[in-house]
Amino acid sequence: MSQIVGSQIVGIGASPLRKEDLRFVSGRGHYVADIKRPGMTAGVFLRSPHAHARLKSIDSAVAQAMPGVLAVFTGADLKAANVGGLPCGWGITGKDGKPMKEPPHPPLAQEKVRHVGDAVAFVVAETAEQARSAAEAIVVDYDMLPAVSGVLEALRPGAPAVFDEIPGNLCCDWELGDAAATEQAFAKAAHVAHVSLVNNRLIGNPMEPRAAVAEHEPTTGQYTLWTTSQFPHVVRLLMGNMVLGIPQHKLRVVAPDVGGGFGVKQFHYAEEAVVTWAAAKVGRPVKWVCERSEGFISDAHGRDHVTEAELALDEKGKFLAIRVKTLANMGGYLSTFGPNIPTNLYAPLLSGVYTIPAIYCEVKVVFTNTVPVDAYRGAGRPEATFVVERLVDIAAMEMGIDKADIRRRNMIPKEAYPYQTPVIVQYDSGDPAGCLAGAVEAADVAGFAARKQASLAKGKLRGLGFSTYIEACGLAPSRIAGRLGARGGLYESATVRVHPTGHVTVLIGTHNHGQGHETTFAQIVSEKLGVPFANVDIVFGDTDKVQFGMGTYGSRSLAVGGSALARASDKVITKGKKIAAHLLEADEQDVDFSAGVFSIAGTDRKKTFEEVALAAYVPHDYPLEILEPGLEEQAYYDPVNFTYPGGAHIAEVEIDPETGVVTLLNYTAVDDVGTVINPMIVEGQLHGGIAQGIGQALFENCVYDDDTGQLLSGSFMDYCMPRADTVPSMKISTHSTICTHTPLGSKGCGEVGTIGSPAAVTNAVVDALAHLGITHIDMPASPNRIWRLIQNAMLGRAAE
């Protein structure tokens, strides 16, 4: 990694070391749990130990009298104070044209609890220990009800109703695509590949648990909430406007350093509202820090699909149609984006990187007695990729076609972009065959047969798995999102504030929680304005500082926020030219700007960016009628389309048939993320994303007990996170085509790794076991599962 001096211009394509590192390696990061306020109290939530029960009574008299206890609040208190329910930000519409069922989501449970971990009461005390003791002394009389945790069970006739008013538990029966055209294509197919699969439920587990600190100033009515959020402005909008009724200008939401998000922190959570409301009630700051065990039962979970899918092919292995039926778990309430994930972010990706003339997808969105399910890194798109890439592999195996060949045969040719799929989205650019060719070479696919033989000689089974995939991200075009049910816009904003010295502060609505924005965004400004990299600071995460913003999720920060930043920088240049024209007594049209210098073409007359910045704030002889003092510009950017990163991933595994243990030997990725601003950071994002996908494919599984609805994988001892010794070193490179509609040409890279990798790893595992007649294994491909599959296959063979 090159050492780059910050006093230089460090532009697009360079890999300067990260500006944010120094505070983190020094232990001087500033996370919500680190906050102390004068007079601060501690809050603890009492949570339901039952998956489904009627709340008969809550007796907190003993708890209220305990040492240090300031207050105990329940759902009844919130109701009496007219505190609203948590809003869902995305409404979907069913096949029948009717809106989804949208039951209330009270911040503290009322009448019923609907999952283990549903918050029942909130205790505020002088210390967290006192609050914990008091919470234990609250007596809740639960009338236990039968619970249902899986989607299949929830849809069975007579299943317990999560909401009394929604018998059958169906939130929405949704569809996308052309059913009739798909039916016709299947009727003339030479071959149909079929898969029944489960997309395993996951828990995002950013390493920093959620936390909130709130305070209220009664003389001004001003509230401040510090929260572990990926989108503080949206929390202010939803919580202030719809839950607590706090005017926006009286509510400051700050998300300081946040220790990872991955989607888990992009929702407005009940705890944020309760802590803020309680701070005003007790008249002192209140701090709540989630314990990890509590996070397991209160952070929104991800994935959790049960799917039947079919791919129709002609005799040459050309794809004719794809048909998908999915049951998606929503949990016990609708989270902020919940219903959008398994519908709008799923079905439109079922064309993958292929020309598939007909697609039809039905999704039943289902309530269960589990934690709400919402976006987790990739959010809908890994699920779609998994369906498509498993079907492609199964078709190749059944038809005897090479797995790379069948993909090449069906890929959208580079020259066919822009490509309109049959499922809404239009891909603007891409080169899937180029990515695949790069990955095939980098992974030494040619040498695989020899490596497989070598493994076999040691008694091991070796497999190679491909995944060629695409995602729609950079959320995104408000116009399209609105048509799909988004209740807000999805633009982004940036302000470029040039100081009289030429130093620059950027105020941006995205949020940096590991992505390196303080570095990449500074590179964009350094390149655009020709100012030294060291002279640019990026400010985010505080609604009192930053104008507005939708935050960071869906790989949108660079594609949307970076675009706003580029536009605002262009506006600065435009105004700078006006100022320079005045200073140089020239016509504005004659002023050029390059590498931080305004000059008059064909002359030696010039002004530096610093000189222009100073003149902007010291306007002694300004033509005030045509030029305002100051040099600060703002842009709100609303893209015209999603961006479509994609790529080719190849995994190589070795399985010990005696134990079922999988070793991931090699992982190769060639990704198309559009223009790369900082290659070092892009590579890091891919490493992390791929590791999370490997986690889903091999280790992670959120499991509920079918009978009781208890979470069985409720700690890091039961929920298997990828560790340093279970993830391989990966070979990463990019093969980029330029996004045709973002100012910088970038597509986004936050989620690509997590989207491509589960299918690649699973396909490799199945490839290793294919000689046993095995065509599918559900994730995670644990030793237990693999060993059973092998034993069953061998028993089957013995019986033949």
Add this chain to the structure above:
Amino acid sequence: MKISFKLNGKPVEVDIEPSLLLSELLRDKLDLTGTHVGCDTSQCGACVIHLDDESVKSCTILAVSVDGRSVTTVEGLASGEGVDGLHPMQRAFHENHGLQCGFCTPGMLMSAIDFAKRHPKPTEQEVRQWLEGNICRCTGYQNIVRSVLAGAAAMHAAS
């Protein structure tokens, strides 16, 4: 009860409840918030500190047990200001993009330094096995492993 110990090289005396964990003492009473708490089952390793130069999870030991001993936290690693003042391992994490959100980083650094002291010429596999007790959700570990290898080399070159 009263205990006294050396914290980042300086003597400290505190009066604490016997049930207080070392992580709580450091974060809540002594305002050294660089030591992070990422779980409640001693699994994640975000809270690793050095007790008498040995890496331990500070969420797992009672504060009273450090009486008379020496504790080093991430705040005690650097010898000066800025990047130039960083400990070689801190610098290696910075130079090898060994961190993203930064939350696991203090624990990773403290584990890595102890590892490097015990392994003058470590292999990638040794690093990966040693870090088994530190979870990172951001990096996929690849750049952390690179950082630890580089940091170990730098530490031994310096000594």
